[in-house]
Amino acid sequence: MSVGHKMKVDVLVLGGGLSGAAAAFEAARNGATVALAERSFMLGGAATLSLVNPWQTFHSPSGRVIGGFAQELTEKLRARGHSLGHLPDPVGFATSVTPIDPDGLRSALDEEAKERGVAVLYGHRLRDAEMVENRLRSVTLEDEHLGTICVRAPVFIDATGNGDLSNMAGCRMEIDSDCQPMTLIFTMDAVDFEAVAAYHRARPEEFYEGAAKDGPLRGGYIGVSGFFEHVRRARESGRLMVPRDRVLFFGNTRPGQVVVNATRVTGKHGASGTELSEAMREGLEQTKNLADFMTSELPGFARARVVRIADQIGVRETRRLIGRYVMDENDIHANANFDDAIAKGAFPLDIHSGADASLSYEKVSGKGRYDIPLRCLLNSEVENLLTVGKCISVTHKGFSSTRVMPTCMAVGQAGGAAAALSAKMKRDPEEIYPLIRDALRSAGAIISEEDIVNDIDALALG
Ligand SMILES: Cc1cc2nc3c(=O)[nH]c(=O)nc-3n(C[C@H](O)[C@H](O)[C@H](O)COP(=O)(O)OP(=O)(O)OC[C@H]3O[C@@H](n4cnc5c(N)ncnc54)[C@H](O)[C@@H]3O)c2cc1C
Known part of the structure; x- marks a missing residue:
């Protein structure tokens, strides 16, 4: 990897929120050289910059559906006194909530980046994207003193929450007129x-x-x-x-x-x-x-x-990708299972109204959980770009469930594995789905029903 005004890595992740951090760490775990560019001077995104707390939710009513990086991070934070672990939700919306300390989180994420050899570029924001036909060739980042760095990579990940890179590169995106406030x-x-x-x-x-x-x-x-x-x-x-x-x-x-x-x-x-x-x-x-x-x-x-x-x-809500599959509220309520599942979600459909004072809330029907397919991270316009976190390919209503932090971390981790393996194999992620699934499982991710962890009794004890 060369550092300076030019840089070349296997995977560039743009946006250092929880999904971007999870993506960068998992790409590095799979052997890729990784740079993680973040416009602010902290990792964690909404969890640190906007103090969003607690993480909710790791659990469907009958078991934990989020594992992998998010669970490891929770355990690390808990051991340091920077999380209370998973607790029953006192509000009664979700099955569990996971309170964390934002400063403890910020430090833990930076440490993790060091341990995994991820090059973090704080204070760098997207300025330009160079396309060659339907591939992203490089991304130019600008620092706060207007210096620039051009990063070339075979695979890029957009974890900006706004889909800034996907939008700039020409992916189909949408933004609702009734965005959540x-x-x-x-x-x-x-x-x-x-x-x-x-x-x-x-x-x-x-x-x-x-x-x-x-x-x-x-x-x-x-x-x-x-x-x-x-x-x-x-x-x-x-x-x-x-x-x-x-x-x-x-x-x-x-x-x-x-x-x-x-x-x-x-x-x-x-x-x-x-x-x-x-x-x-x-x-x-x-x-x-x-x-x-x-x-x-x-x-x-x-x-x-x-x-x-x-x-x-x-x-809460800005642009979302219109990807190879657009997941909606019907998939969520039907507890959809997909052949290309990479993560699960279990948070209710929870819409803060942008028009009046209300909040609408629907628990996920049936088992209270659903799969998220790899295709929600993939677009049809730019071959070597994945989108992770809150701006994946879901509808406005579907988004109201998938947007939460545990789910964003699980999706981010999946994007990281997909990007690293895609860079290594020079194949589209959809073609190598079994490899991605196995890599995620080996990292403790929860993908299918048999991976679900039944720790609800421990949760009930608080
Ligand atoms: C008010 C509010 C309350 C919420 N309540 C909860 C809750 O109780 N529990 C829960 O689990 N979830 C909650 N959420 C949802 C959750 O916090 C977010 O959806 C989730 O954190 C999104 O993660 P992300 O990694 O996709 O994006 P973000 O956390 O937004 O991270 C994106 C990162 O990319 C960086 N970035 C953006 N653009 C650029 C650019 N052009 N160049 C470089 N860097 C860039 C940003 O600085 C940021 O660090 C809430 C959200 C909000 C806003």
Whole structure:
């Protein structure tokens, strides 16, 4: 590998979120030389830059469907006190939640990159893509001082979350007019968990109906979706400006702290720089308004204060690939199995409305889990480009389930194996699917029903 203004690797991964990191590490595990370019100065994407927490979900109702890198990382973080491991979801949406510490995660990902020999290019963003016929030949990256580096590779992975590289290279993409809204997440400390739980037990009708009747506090971990009446009154009187019907917050890994996922910026395009800038400013205004409301009106928050605001507003949905297969909500509810499965998902279809204050939510029918096929990572326009993470080929509604972090890591890992093997064999990933599947299985990934881990009883104990 040569480093400087030109670089040549087997696999270039663009975007260092959880899917990109998983892809880069798995490509390296399969013997590829790998560069991972990230426009910010941290790995982890939404989990670190936007403080999104907890990871949900690793589990369908009858077993764990996410293994491999995501599970190893959870165990590593847990051993260091940077994750509480898998816990039952106190909100009642998913089977499990996995709280993590964003700073612990950021360090662990960088360490992992060092151990696996992945060259991380922090502060580098996509500037140009050079196509030769229907292949990507090189990608030019620009650093924050306007220096450039041209990276050539036989295979590229787009893990930007926005599909920036796929879009630039000419893949078919779509973006919905009713994209899910953005949220600026913030952390509060000195929250009195017992007081929140006592109120929840006394007034369960003020909270999401799926929540446990004995309250939202389990073994010291809290998660709440509701305070509907408080929010309704405050919005009607004009004290609360946030266009949302509830407050949603979860504990992180620190006593007394909660991560508030409740601001809502609608009608802005996550793939437009100017609209993102406006969204960030609106998110900051909403953060102040919401935190004031919470401390002055919600039980348990009288002494709470904001201790951290995310560096970047969280963008739930932007462009998605229209790939060789477009998975939809019918596949998800039918618990689809595919001959080219590379990962599984189990999160409910969960749509934060971009038009009004509501949230729509459907549990996955039947077994509560489904396969994701390799074809959702592949396009028909650019031979040597894979797309991983939240912008894979799914519909707007299908996306509302596949977008979550455990699934993005599993999909990323699969993309990494596919890219490395495709580079080595000089074959299209679809032609070498059995090799990809075997490589993933040898890394502990969960692909078919027999791989599912039945650890639900351990989960129930918290
Ligand atoms: C507000 C909000 C709440 C959510 N709640 C949950 C939850 O509770 N649990 C859950 O599991 N999931 C949740 N999600 C979903 C989840 O966080 C994301 O869908 C997931 O993290 C996406 O991972 P990714 O790797 O595909 O993309 P990202 O995490 O977005 O990573 C993409 C990376 O690429 C980089 N990048 C982008 N463009 C370029 C470029 N042009 N050049 C170089 N680098 C680039 C970015 O800086 C970023 O680091 C939530 C998302 C949001 C926004």
